[in-house]
Every structure is written in structure tokens, then in C-alpha cells.
Amino acid sequence: AQSVTQLxxxxxxxxxxLVLLRCNYSSSVPPYLFWYVQYPNQGLQLLLKYTTGxxxxxxxxxxxxxxxxxxxxxxxxxxxxxxxxxxEYFCAVSDLRTGGYQKVTFGIGTKxxxxx
Amino acid sequence: xGGITQSPKYLFRKEGQNVTLSCEQNLNHDAxxxxxQDPGQGLRLxxxxxxxxxxxxxxxxxxxxxxxxxxxxxPLTVTSAQKNPTAFYLCASxxxxxxxxxxxxxxxxxxxx
Numbered sequence: 001a002q003s004v005t006q007l008x009x010x011x012x013x014x015x016x017x018l019v020l021l022r023c024n025y026s027s028s029v030p031p032y033l034f035w036y037v038q039y040p041n042q043g044l045q046l047l048l049k050y051t052t053g054x055x056x057x058x059x060x061x062x063x064x065x066x067x068x069x070x071x072x073x074x075x076x077x078x079x080x081x082x083x084x085x086x087x088e089y090f091c092a093v094s095d096l097r098t099g100g101y102q103k104v105t106f107g108i109g110t111k112x113x114x115x116x
Numbered sequence: 117x118g119g120i121t122q123s124p125k126y127l128f129r130k131e132g133q134n135v136t137l138s139c140e141q142n143l144n145h146d147a148x149x150x151x152x153q154d155p156g157q158g159l160r161l162x163x164x165x166x167x168x169x170x171x172x173x174x175x176x177x178x179x180x181x182x183x184x185x186x187x188x189x190x191p192l193t194v195t196s197a198q199k200n201p202t203a204f205y206l207c208a209s210x211x212x213x214x215x216x217x218x219x220x221x222x223x224x225x226x227x228x229x
Binding site: 009032034036041042043044045046049051052090092094096102104106107108109 | 120149156208216222
């Protein structure tokens with residue numbers, strides 16, 4: 001069974017500081033990995049995804065993540081936090097099941113607070 | 117523009133009532149999903165559907181029902197058997213293939229009054 005662990009349900013950073021949101025996963029097959037962002041009372045939108053190929057993935061809004069198979073990690077980073085980055089971030093792992101159905105498992109989410 | 121539309125955005129239910137949440141997509145996606153979101157618990161899968169007229173229970177299906185009569189539509193009914201229905205409900209869809217991201221609607225916040 002696949003699972004996702006996000007360390008830290010709340011993270012606070014100062015504006016301009018490094019953002020690091022941690023995600024570890026377990027999967028019995030090569031995983032597809034995703035980071036989503038959610039603003040209050042809205043749906044989730046994709047930040048970035050890893051499927052195959054380059055292990056450093058760049059996404060929207062200056063975020064990036066690195067797939068490290070040996071550490072089963074997919075941590076999300078951004079060099080300099082902006083106030084607009086304050087939101088909840090979800091890490092997700094997906095694998096393909098019979099019939100083309102995706103089994104997607106989400107982490108519990110990390111709320112990012114940006115302090116002026 | 118293609119996307120997923122959920123309605124209503126806010127919904128109030130009295131004790132003992134059934135309510136139906138709407139989800140429509142024009143992305144031509146085969147698979148559709150319903151998730152429930154509670155603070156500190158992430159997203160939990162209620163039901164999913166891979167094709168028209170077929171759907172499967174997710175992790176927390178008790179007290180919910182769905183239908184998939186059209187590819188574009190996947191309504192969720194919260195029945196009176198669901199004892200704690202107050203939550204934020206999200207509908208999503210994906211195309212075939214595990215490497216494709218999910219597209220989400222804007223959510224429906226259901227409150228029991």
C-alpha cells in the first residue's frame with residue numbers, strides 16, 4: 001500500500017526566507033509524485049509533478065522539488081518566500097491500477113505561514 | 117475554458133435530510149473522484165468512477181451515494197446515514213494514466229444546522 005507522510009502540519013517562515021516542506025512516501029511500484037497548493041475555501045491546484053526523467057522538478061510560482069529514491073523523499077522548496085505563498089500544501093503519490101484508474105494518496109497537508 | 121464546476125459553494129443541511137452535491141467537468145476525463153476534507157486529516161476518498169455507469173467505494177463511503185450516468189457528471193448524495201457530514205467536499209477528475217495530475221473543483225462546504 002502506498003502512503004505519504006508530511007512532516008510538520010504547520011510551518012512558519014519569514015518573508016524572503018527559504019521554504020522547505022517535507023514529504024516522504026512509500027510505494028510498492030515506481031511512484032508518480034505531486035505537490036498541490038490550496039488557498040482557503042478553494043480547490044487544489046497543481047504546483048509540480050514527478051513522473052520519470054529528471055529528478056529535480058520545477059513548478060509554478062518558483063517552487064521546485066527533488067525526487068530522491070534512496071530517501072523516498074520529495075521535499076518542496078522555494079528560495080525566497082512571498083506573502084502570497086501562505087497556503088496549505090499537499091504532497092500526493094499516485095500509481096496506476098487496472099483499467100487506467102489512478103490510486104492517489106494525499107498527505108495530511110502542511111499549512112505555510114509567511115511572516116512579514 | 118475546461119475545468120470542473122462544483123455547486124453549490126455552500127450548503128446547509130438539516131438533521132435527517134439527504135442533500136446532493138453537483139460536480140460537472142468538460143475536460144473529457146474518464147475518471148472522477150469525490151474527496152472529503154477535514155482539518156488535519158488531508159483528503160479522504162469517498163467514491164470514484166472510471167467509466168460511465170460504474171463506480172467504486174473509496175475509504176469512507178458509508179453514508180454517501182453517487183451515480184455516473186454521463187461522462188461529464190458525478191453527483192454525490194450525502195444521506196441521513198452520514199452521522200458527521202459537516203466538511204469540505206472536493207470533486208476531481210483525471211485522464212487515463214497514473215502520471216497525469218488531478219483537476220479539482222472549487223469545493224462545496226456542507227454544514228449541518
